[in-house]
Amino acid sequence: MPDISALDKFPCSACGAQAQWNPAKQQLVCPFCGTTAPFTVNTATGEIEELDLARALREIPDQDRGWQAEKRAVQCQSCKAVSVFDPGRVGQNCDFCGSPALVDYQEIKAPIRPQSLLPFTVSDSTVREQIRKWYASKWLAPGRLKSRALVDRVHGVYIPYWTFDAHVVCPWNAEAGHYYYTTETYREGGRTRTRQVRHVRWVPASGEVRHFFDDEPVPGTRGVSHALLAQVEPFPTKDLRPYDTAFLSGFVVEHYQIVLFDAAKRSEDAMAAKLRSMCAAQIPGDTYRNLQIHPVYSGQTFKHILVPVWLLTYKFGSKAYQVVVNGVTGRMAGDYPKSFWKIALLVLVGIIILLVVLTLGQE
Numbered sequence: 001m002p003d004i005s006a007l008d009k010f011p012c013s014a015c016g017a018q019a020q021w022n023p024a025k026q027q028l029v030c031p032f033c034g035t036t037a038p039f040t041v042n043t044a045t046g047e048i049e050e051l052d053l054a055r056a057l058r059e060i061p062d063q064d065r066g067w068q069a070e071k072r073a074v075q076c077q078s079c080k081a082v083s084v085f086d087p088g089r090v091g092q093n094c095d096f097c098g099s100p101a102l103v104d105y106q107e108i109k110a111p112i113r114p115q116s117l118l119p120f121t122v123s124d125s126t127v128r129e130q131i132r133k134w135y136a137s138k139w140l141a142p143g144r145l146k147s148r149a150l151v152d153r154v155h156g157v158y159i160p161y162w163t164f165d166a167h168v169v170c171p172w173n174a175e176a177g178h179y180y181y182t183t184e185t186y187r188e189g190g191r192t193r194t195r196q197v198r199h200v201r202w203v204p205a206s207g208e209v210r211h212f213f214d215d216e217p218v219p220g221t222r223g224v225s226h227a228l229l230a231q232v233e234p235f236p237t238k239d240l241r242p243y244d245t246a247f248l249s250g251f252v253v254e255h256y257q258i259v260l261f262d263a264a265k266r267s268e269d270a271m272a273a274k275l276r277s278m279c280a281a282q283i284p285g286d287t288y289r290n291l292q293i294h295p296v297y298s299g300q301t302f303k304h305i306l307v308p309v310w311l312l313t314y315k316f317g318s319k320a321y322q323v324v325v326n327g328v329t330g331r332m333a334g335d336y337p338k339s340f341w342k343i344a345l346l347v348l349v350g351i352i353i354l355l356v357v358l359t360l361g362q363e
Contacts (some may be wrong), residue, residue, distance in 0.1 A: 048265070077102070084252070109341040142338075158306040160219070162305075164264065168297055169298075175289050177285050178203065181198055218266045218267050233331075308326075308328060309327050321334070
């Protein structure tokens with residue numbers, strides 16, 4: 001690899017600080033916020049050339065950054081989520097993990113302003129009742145968990161998402177497998193028998209998938225479990241409203257911690273996985289192998305949006321748990337502790353049933 005030129009400066013596209021070459025990672029890394037900048041190296045000059053997305057992110061004008069209102073930002077020292085709220089709010093713990101270890105979060109460059117948001121449509125009283133019923137249905141949860149007034153801690157937060165659009169033309173090639181059967185003769189117990197044996201005839205196959213991805217979502221949050229968010233999606237992006245600080249009044253907003261070009265890479269990976277399934281569905285025959293896809297993307301665009309979730313974060317023992325409710329659709333997902341004694345009881349009942357069945361089978 002040629003020597004990297006240090007003549008040019010490379011401001012971090014996320015916070016504006018000076019990105020530095022990291023020998024261990026072999027990448028440009030911001031020492032202030034840790035963001036990694038994608039780049040290529042000009043083999044003729046040895047100079048770093050940033051990818052278009054990183055350059056576009058850094059060059060977003062100042063009038064498209066910030067919250068359009070006075071806000072205070074703090075970062076949790078436990079889960080690293082960055083919360084943004086009205087400066088008059090005091091005496092709070094982290095909205096995402098409950099930790100009191102909050103410090104002011106300073107930025108060299110203001111964050112990209114959300115272009116649009118989804119307002120809350122599900123009320124907090126509806127969510128609390130929904131969570132009560134959900135806990136009541138969890139037989140494996142410890143009894144003392146159900147007696148705690150956890151629903152009093154439910155609060156609404158706006159969390160950041162990136163959404164991506166793209167037109168894709170995806171040629172593919174593979175080997176298509178077609179089943180066929182032959183009759184095989186064999187001997188068993190001194191008698192000659194026959195059976196059908198399945199074989200596969202492999203033939204080359206190819207085709208092309210054309211698809212438009214509309215609002216492919218990537219969470220920009222570190223405070224809310226991505227696994228739980230996947231269970232409460234989709235958020236109805238067709239109902240997005242232009243960004244207005246009035247919608248945020250009384251709610252905490254999470255600052256995005258997954259920057260644009262990281263989100264774009266995750267989105268492309270998700271699109272590729274879906275394209276692979278689409279291509280596989282086109283392959284003729286009964287099975288396939290050696291599928292290769294060659295996607296070409298065009299018309300790629302993105303949006304930064306805020307989506308509403310009702311969030312319950314609590315600790316049981318030494319472990320933190322979350323319950324997440326989609327603030328528009330009411331769809332819910334959550335984690336909860338399991339009682340060791342109840343699990344042991346289930347195992348014991350299973351063993352007893354198995355012994356009874358075995359005993360009856362021997363009579």
